[in-house]
Amino acid sequence: MNKTAPLTVTRRGLIYGGLAGGVAGLSGAAPAFADPPTGLDDSGRWVGRTSANGWPILGSAAPVQVEGVENAEVALAEGLPQVVLTHFIRRYAYELAVEFEPGDILGHRVSPAIDAPFESNYLSGTAVEIRPTLFPIGAGDGLFPAEIAIIENILDDFGGVIAWGQHLDPAKDSHFEIAVAPTSSGLAEDIGEAVAPDPKNSRSFGLSLTRREEAIIASS
Numbered sequence: 001m002n003k004t005a006p007l008t009v010t011r012r013g014l015i016y017g018g019l020a021g022g023v024a025g026l027s028g029a030a031p032a033f034a035d036p037p038t039g040l041d042d043s044g045r046w047v048g049r050t051s052a053n054g055w056p057i058l059g060s061a062a063p064v065q066v067e068g069v070e071n072a073e074v075a076l077a078e079g080l081p082q083v084v085l086t087h088f089i090r091r092y093a094y095e096l097a098v099e100f101e102p103g104d105i106l107g108h109r110v111s112p113a114i115d116a117p118f119e120s121n122y123l124s125g126t127a128v129e130i131r132p133t134l135f136p137i138g139a140g141d142g143l144f145p146a147e148i149a150i151i152e153n154i155l156d157d158f159g160g161v162i163a164w165g166q167h168l169d170p171a172k173d174s175h176f177e178i179a180v181a182p183t184s185s186g187l188a189e190d191i192g193e194a195v196a197p198d199p200k201n202s203r204s205f206g207l208s209l210t211r212r213e214e215a216i217i218a219s220s
Helices: 011-027 080-095 118-123 146-156 207-217
Strands: 063-065 073-075 127-130 162-164 176-177
Touching: 063 162, 080 127, 080 146, 080 162, 118 127, 118 176, 146 162, 162 207
Parallel strands: none
Antiparallel strands: 063 073, 127 176, 162 176
């Protein structure tokens, strides 16, 4: 897999791209079939057909139960977003030894009122909030160093497919999103062993056990 060229260009995309460039070049105006602008409007509402990560906005998303994790039902876009994010939640719970309460896991939402562009990814069902009450937007320092190390280990296994809100602006420790567009090739290969049925088969598990113990000691 060539990770330096992650986008798949279709024949249809080339045709439409060529037409758009030709029309704009000749008339100086946007082509008639152009999508509406995407982004935050002046009232703090997300507009457009796609979220910030390029996935289509959904009117609804069916909730699924994260296997083996209590109180972890979450609504996500079907397909790879659902597979990747539910596996991430499972590993988060398992490797950090977290017991979730109802409402600790949130996914798809329909309200376009958001506080930062990356929160638009909830509208496409391609992002989750894990314990958002504990880690609201603007909170990027609520975890112990050992806990941060565990999360970073898990994210490393996903090969850049998931981004963490701690690294975004404004920071949000509860936020995790699909960080690649739906046109990205090789998504299944990128996540490697991260979606192994047994978390003990993951590359980070041994190190996570050590750091989980450090986190428990630090929080006691």
